[in-house]
Amino acid sequence: MMGEIANLVAQKVGISPSLVNTILPIVTKMLLQKSSPNQASGLLSMLPADITKIFSEKEKQEFTTTQQNHSIEDIVNRVDKDAGINNKIKSQNTVQEIMNMFQNTTGQKDLLGGFLGQATKKFDLNPFD
Numbered sequence: 001m002m003g004e005i006a007n008l009v010a011q012k013v014g015i016s017p018s019l020v021n022t023i024l025p026i027v028t029k030m031l032l033q034k035s036s037p038n039q040a041s042g043l044l045s046m047l048p049a050d051i052t053k054i055f056s057e058k059e060k061q062e063f064t065t066t067q068q069n070h071s072i073e074d075i076v077n078r079v080d081k082d083a084g085i086n087n088k089i090k091s092q093n094t095v096q097e098i099m100n101m102f103q104n105t106t107g108q109k110d111l112l113g114g115f116l117g118q119a120t121k122k123f124d125l126n127p128f129d
């Protein structure tokens with residue numbers, strides 16, 4: 001399943017599947033950290049096992065007992081830096097596509113409470129102004 005997600009996201013965003021495989025754990029971890037403990041518990045049970053198995057039992061326990069406040073900028077900046085994309089728009093599109101895949105996989109339509117929908121308001125997507 002993780003390979004399928006990586007291939008689909010890579011095709012839609014125009015990056016390599018191996019780069020998506022680098023980004024997937026970053027986005028998943030930050031999503032689980034941002035979720036309430038109850039939401040994180042539910043997501044851990046709904047996400048494909050080959051995605052959730054990348055986390056240790058200690059990490060899973062932290063997801064289901066604590067919550068962190070990550071902004072869209074935090075996630076996009078982390079993806080951009082850690083994956084070496086160096087293109088905020090492409091990084092944001094990648095995060096959005098991964099979230100779309102997660103929403104389709106879990107049936108949860110608003111995983112972060114409109115969190116990603118605010119992204120285009122936060123980033124200047126026009127480099128010419």
